[in-house]
Amino acid sequence: MTRLLLFGRLHDIAGWRERRLDAAPATLFALRDALAREDAALGEALAGPGVHAVVDQIIVRGDASLVGAAEVAFLPPMSGG
Amino acid sequence: MSVTLSKTPIAPGALLDGFCANRSETGAVASFTGLVRAEQGVTQALEPESYEGFAEKQIEAMVASAVERFSLQDALVVHRIGRIGPGEAVRIIAAAAPHRKAALEACDHLTDYLKSRAPFWKKEHGPDGERWIEPTIADHQDAARWDEATK
Numbered sequence: 427m428t429r430l431l432l433f434g435r436l437h438d439i440a441g442w443r444e445r446r447l448d449a450a451p452a453t454l455f456a457l458r459d460a461l462a463r464e465d466a467a468l469g470e471a472l473a474g475p476g477v478h479a480v481v482d483q484i485i486v487r488g489d490a491s492l493v494g495a496a497e498v499a500f501l502p503p504m505s506g507g
Numbered sequence: 508m509s510v511t512l513s514k515t516p517i518a519p520g521a522l523l524d525g526f527c528a529n530r531s532e533t534g535a536v537a538s539f540t541g542l543v544r545a546e547q548g549v550t551q552a553l554e555p556e557s558y559e560g561f562a563e564k565q566i567e568a569m570v571a572s573a574v575e576r577f578s579l580q581d582a583l584v585v586h587r588i589g590r591i592g593p594g595e596a597v598r599i600i601a602a603a604a605p606h607r608k609a610a611l612e613a614c615d616h617l618t619d620y621l622k623s624r625a626p627f628w629k630k631e632h633g634p635d636g637e638r639w640i641e642p643t644i645a646d647h648q649d650a651a652r653w654d655e656a657t658k
Contacts, residue, residue, distance in 0.1 A: 433558055438639075480558070499561070502628060502639075504624060505628050505640055
């Protein structure tokens with residue numbers, strides 16, 4: 427079970443904030459592709475500049491394995507406090 | 508060192524009183540309190556959102572780096588999340604040091620970092636609806652001057 431989280435404008439675009447995946451794709455890029463196939467607007471937003479992916483609370487640059495990942499989050503550019 | 512995200516109103520005076528208590532070797536406590544501005548009615552409420560758990564860790568790393576850089580004795584960050592009305596405190600930052608210059612500079616540094624690099628996303632609610640606020644160029648420049656100072 428993998429918890430998938432969207433923050434900021436990403437959850438406004440998707441219309442959801444959190445989802446539980448029984449079987450997450452094996453990699454981050456595969457997850458992003460699957461989300462883009464389901465929702466083109468979200469796919470475009472996830473590919474946009476400054477969007478970070480966080481796997482189990484660690485920022486990931488590039489692709490990453492999601493095998494055993496408990497939580498994946500997509501963060502739009504941080505707007506600060 | 509303490510970092511807290513608060514879903515309930517924060518009381519800057521009480522937090523500062525607590526932070527200043529029992530400090531026989533501290534000569535200076537500098538603090539910054541950020542309030543929500545109404546912008547002549549444009550902002551009816553501000554709604555910062557955060558990634559709880561992750562955000563505290565990121566901010567704690569920023570604070571730990573400031574403690575080391577400015578040789579602080581202690582630091583405090585309390586940040587509101589959720590819907591906040593004009594005039595309410597959105598954040599308080601405090602730094603304790605033996606002397607004033609380090610405390611003032613650390614407070615300024617932490618404020619700049621939190622304004623542009625902390626994992627918050629702010630939604631503004633106004634008469635024309637809601638919008639997400641991005642950091643301004645000035646916010647990024649304010650934070651970048653501390654990067655340059657370390658080169």
